[in-house]
Amino acid sequence: MTEPCDLSATETVAAIADGKLTAEAVVRSCLNRIDAREPEVRAWFALDRDLALGQARALDKGPRRGALHGLPIGIKDIVETLDLPTGCGSPIYTGWQSRRDAAVVAICREAGAVILGKTVTTEFASRFPGATRNPHNTAHTPGGSSSGSAAGVADRMVHAAFGTQTGGSIVRPASYCGIVGFKPSHLAIPMAGVKPYAQSLDTLGPMTRTVRDAALVYAVASADPQAAKVEAVKPKRIGLCKSPAWASADAGMQQAFEAGARRLKAAGYTVVDWELPDSMRDILAVHTVIIEWEGLSALAAERVGNLDKLSPIMRETLARAAGHGAAAHQAAIAKAALFRAELDLLFDDIDVIVAPAAPGEAPKGLGSTGEAVFNSPWTLLHVPCLCLPGMRGPTALPISLQAIGKRGDDKRLLAYALALEPVFKG
Amino acid sequence: MTEPCDLSATETVAAIADGKLTAEAVVRSCLNRIDAREPEVRAWFALDRDLALGQARALDKGPRRGALHGLPIGIKDIVETLDLPTGCGSPIYTGWQSRRDAAVVAICREAGAVILGKTVTTEFASRFPGATRNPHNTAHTPGGSSSGSAAGVADRMVHAAFGTQTGGSIVRPASYCGIVGFKPSHLAIPMAGVKPYAQSLDTLGPMTRTVRDAALVYAVASADPQAAKVEAVKPKRIGLCKSPAWASADAGMQQAFEAGARRLKAAGYTVVDWELPDSMRDILAVHTVIIEWEGLSALAAERVGNLDKLSPIMRETLARAAGHGAAAHQAAIAKAALFRAELDLLFDDIDVIVAPAAPGEAPKGLGSTGEAVFNSPWTLLHVPCLCLPGMRGPTALPISLQAIGKRGDDKRLLAYALALEPVFKG
Numbered sequence: 001m002t003e004p005c006d007l008s009a010t011e012t013v014a015a016i017a018d019g020k021l022t023a024e025a026v027v028r029s030c031l032n033r034i035d036a037r038e039p040e041v042r043a044w045f046a047l048d049r050d051l052a053l054g055q056a057r058a059l060d061k062g063p064r065r066g067a068l069h070g071l072p073i074g075i076k077d078i079v080e081t082l083d084l085p086t087g088c089g090s091p092i093y094t095g096w097q098s099r100r101d102a103a104v105v106a107i108c109r110e111a112g113a114v115i116l117g118k119t120v121t122t123e124f125a126s127r128f129p130g131a132t133r134n135p136h137n138t139a140h141t142p143g144g145s146s147s148g149s150a151a152g153v154a155d156r157m158v159h160a161a162f163g164t165q166t167g168g169s170i171v172r173p174a175s176y177c178g179i180v181g182f183k184p185s186h187l188a189i190p191m192a193g194v195k196p197y198a199q200s201l202d203t204l205g206p207m208t209r210t211v212r213d214a215a216l217v218y219a220v221a222s223a224d225p226q227a228a229k230v231e232a233v234k235p236k237r238i239g240l241c242k243s244p245a246w247a248s249a250d251a252g253m254q255q256a257f258e259a260g261a262r263r264l265k266a267a268g269y270t271v272v273d274w275e276l277p278d279s280m281r282d283i284l285a286v287h288t289v290i291i292e293w294e295g296l297s298a299l300a301a302e303r304v305g306n307l308d309k310l311s312p313i314m315r316e317t318l319a320r321a322a323g324h325g326a327a328a329h330q331a332a333i334a335k336a337a338l339f340r341a342e343l344d345l346l347f348d349d350i351d352v353i354v355a356p357a358a359p360g361e362a363p364k365g366l367g368s369t370g371e372a373v374f375n376s377p378w379t380l381l382h383v384p385c386l387c388l389p390g391m392r393g394p395t396a397l398p399i400s401l402q403a404i405g406k407r408g409d410d411k412r413l414l415a416y417a418l419a420l421e422p423v424f425k426g
Numbered sequence: 427m428t429e430p431c432d433l434s435a436t437e438t439v440a441a442i443a444d445g446k447l448t449a450e451a452v453v454r455s456c457l458n459r460i461d462a463r464e465p466e467v468r469a470w471f472a473l474d475r476d477l478a479l480g481q482a483r484a485l486d487k488g489p490r491r492g493a494l495h496g497l498p499i500g501i502k503d504i505v506e507t508l509d510l511p512t513g514c515g516s517p518i519y520t521g522w523q524s525r526r527d528a529a530v531v532a533i534c535r536e537a538g539a540v541i542l543g544k545t546v547t548t549e550f551a552s553r554f555p556g557a558t559r560n561p562h563n564t565a566h567t568p569g570g571s572s573s574g575s576a577a578g579v580a581d582r583m584v585h586a587a588f589g590t591q592t593g594g595s596i597v598r599p600a601s602y603c604g605i606v607g608f609k610p611s612h613l614a615i616p617m618a619g620v621k622p623y624a625q626s627l628d629t630l631g632p633m634t635r636t637v638r639d640a641a642l643v644y645a646v647a648s649a650d651p652q653a654a655k656v657e658a659v660k661p662k663r664i665g666l667c668k669s670p671a672w673a674s675a676d677a678g679m680q681q682a683f684e685a686g687a688r689r690l691k692a693a694g695y696t697v698v699d700w701e702l703p704d705s706m707r708d709i710l711a712v713h714t715v716i717i718e719w720e721g722l723s724a725l726a727a728e729r730v731g732n733l734d735k736l737s738p739i740m741r742e743t744l745a746r747a748a749g750h751g752a753a754a755h756q757a758a759i760a761k762a763a764l765f766r767a768e769l770d771l772l773f774d775d776i777d778v779i780v781a782p783a784a785p786g787e788a789p790k791g792l793g794s795t796g797e798a799v800f801n802s803p804w805t806l807l808h809v810p811c812l813c814l815p816g817m818r819g820p821t822a823l824p825i826s827l828q829a830i831g832k833r834g835d836d837k838r839l840l841a842y843a844l845a846l847e848p849v850f851k852g
Contacts, residue, residue, distance in 0.1 A: 100727045101726075104726075106731065195618075223723065301508075301527040330611070333834060337763065
């Protein structure tokens with residue numbers, strides 16, 4: 001029998017609007033699923049059953065608030081919430097509760113969302129992992145840094161969750177967990193109240209089980225209601241992109257990439273080989289300088305006041321970052337601006353790029369959340385990226401490609417993704 | 427007799443390093459000045475004498491920490507501090523104290539600064555004024571939004587303070603108060619822990635009484651030690667720019683602009699008339715869309731939860747902002763990126779731009795902090811801007827031009843500003 005937690009977000013808000021479901025019934029269904037699965041999956045950093053049910057009952061009693069009325073949403077735990085703690089994946093923040101909602105949380109509440117709980121993040125959305133496991137095989141990482149958001153949505157504990165991406169922290173865990181992860185254009189969703197790591201890259205985005213659901217949540221979060229109404233549009237020319245990190249693609253991803261290309265052609269799409277121009281050959285190095293230098297700055301208070309509470313890998317990262325220097329950062333910022341302008345023009349020849357979403361299936365073990373090399377270039381370029389789930393790798397774990405659109409043209413990418421979604425599913 | 431509070435920041439840290447002054451003596455001198463002047467000027471939102479003296483005594487007892495050892499610094503009150511409240515110029519934040527320092531505060535403490543107190547800001551660094559008065563004539567505004575930082579530094583209550591600029595919030599109050607205000611390139615100083623207004627524009631920068639002092643504080647805050655060592659460099663070609671808002675320049679500024687040009691020529695500089703290209707004719711409108719749309723998003727929690735505690739002018743601004751829409755914001759972001767790339771190339775013909783820093787002298791009255799029309803274009807362009815004080819207007823209040831450099835080339839602008847500073851002083 002289909003439980004409310006099994007529905008898509010779009011189906012759920014429609015059922016509540018039609019009086020077929022109450023918000024309380026939806027939240028209870030999610031909480032039941034969490035009761036059953038959380039000991040295995042460990043997606044949640046903070047969750048208060050009474051608080052969640054109270055929000056749902058208040059919504060059921062009042063008028064319809066907006067497009068997310070009654071929908072439970074998970075919030076990555078670097079995003080401030082006024083009624084739940086924010087731990088940032090670090091013992092430095094143990095016991096901290098903000099007195100305010102982050103902007104994105106306030107906007108979703110205003111539209112009727114139930115803030116179900118805070119999802120596990122890696123330490124400050126960087127490398128050191130949290131406790132979350134991949135729901136498809138709990139011996140494997142769910143990916144990160146938006147680990148709990150990916151695992152919770154994939155495991156049907158919650159219909160939608162927010163992640164953030166600075167390197168590959170939305171699209172990679174979405175790929176590993178087999179869900180849709182949408183990293184919009186930079187700054188499409190407001191970052192106020194989100195712990196920064198690298199401000200010129202950090203981007204909030206929805207993680208959901210369908211592209212339609214991503215559009216629904218994105219439309220609210222970006223204050224662009226038209227985004228919820230986009231219809232599927234078939235791209236005329238798809239640029240198939242092995243990416244600068246192709247050497248890091250494992251055998252599973254190499255096969256998935258070929259299989260994805262075959263599926264696209266079989267579905268009647270025009271697919272051309274496409275790569276980033278040679279002028280961007282050092283794009284991964286440029287991204288590294290920016291993320292590390294800005295991370296070093298952004299975590300100054302934690303480094304100065306609580307160095308001993310940072311993980312060894314974070315301390316290593318910060319020590320390495322100090323070697324870059326301000327001049328290298330400014331040079332990298334200038335290069336990134338040129339790269340972005342150059343890529344804008346290249347979209348004259350193709351409608352959308354399709355590329356690997358990760359190096360392969362989710363790696364075994366929980367000590368690392370995997371590598372962001374297939375995501376960092378696109379994050380640097382500020383373009384919208386969306387993980388298209390559906391395929392499976394050699395060990396039957398999810399393996400995914402991503403669709404990448406033009407900077408600022410998030411709605412068009414959603415329209416293309418709606419068309420491409422069924423190509424990879426089933 | 428010269429009191430420690432009358433020294434420049436550079437002289438102060440040198441005197442402490444040489445054992446001629448203690449940090450405690452410097453802080454006591456600032457506190458004495460504040461005792462005498464604060465009832466008139468009202469520069470401070472929060473100041474704890476024992477806390478400030480305690481920091482100074484601890485520094486005097488310990489080893490030299492860094493380039494700011496013993497230097498008192500004021501912090502604009504939208505910047506989080508772990509030991510003083512952060513009020514954001516809004517009753518919504520009454521009684522709030524963060525549990526962490528903003529990154530820039532942690533970095534300055536690490537370098538030995540004494541965090542003297544929090545300086546008055548307009549409401550969320552937007553238009554609604556705080557209580558601060560212009561120390562040159564308390565019937566006049568000090569400018570805003572970094573009102574307390576400008577007034578406190580100008581009145582020798584503190585040697586340096588941080589401001590932030592999203593429209594004209596560093597350079598304009600610096601101009602009105604007759605001090606140096608340096609808005610660096612966007613993201614040169616980390617914004618973690620600063621309440622955002624428009625994240626694609628918000629920029630932290632030092633406010634000081636000399637260019638050398640601005641370089642000293644900037645070097646620490648941007649983690650670029652070389653910036654403290656820049657020497658004066660005479661620009662070969664100065665572009666004298668009336669700016670897109672020239673029609674807003676009052677008679678005093680028109681005279682000051684001409685006088686400034688004469689002074690530059692008399693000092694032997696090559697000065698050419700220079701204006702932003704016609705392609706940027708809607709630059710002020712582009713800035714308005716970005717600042718208003720991002721401000722509406724960034725203040726979502728305050729708007730949703732505490733609309734009645736926002737000022738009428740803020741409520742008006744937010745209501746107008748909602749009319750722009752996400753598509754207009756994305757279009758403005760794209761235009762801004764093009765403008766920035768275009769301006770980069772135009773610096774092939776000139777070394778530095780000199781333009782009005784404000785429409786004129788500080789306006790009479792405390793109900794408005796003045797207009798940012800001479801600052802917003804440069805903030806949008808992400809270029810470094812530095813207020814060059816020294817001249818006086820028709821009513822003997824300060825009136826200033828600003829020097830504007832190439833994006834990312836903050837050290838070069840500081841070098842030019844060191845050369846130009848004496849042209850306008852005296």
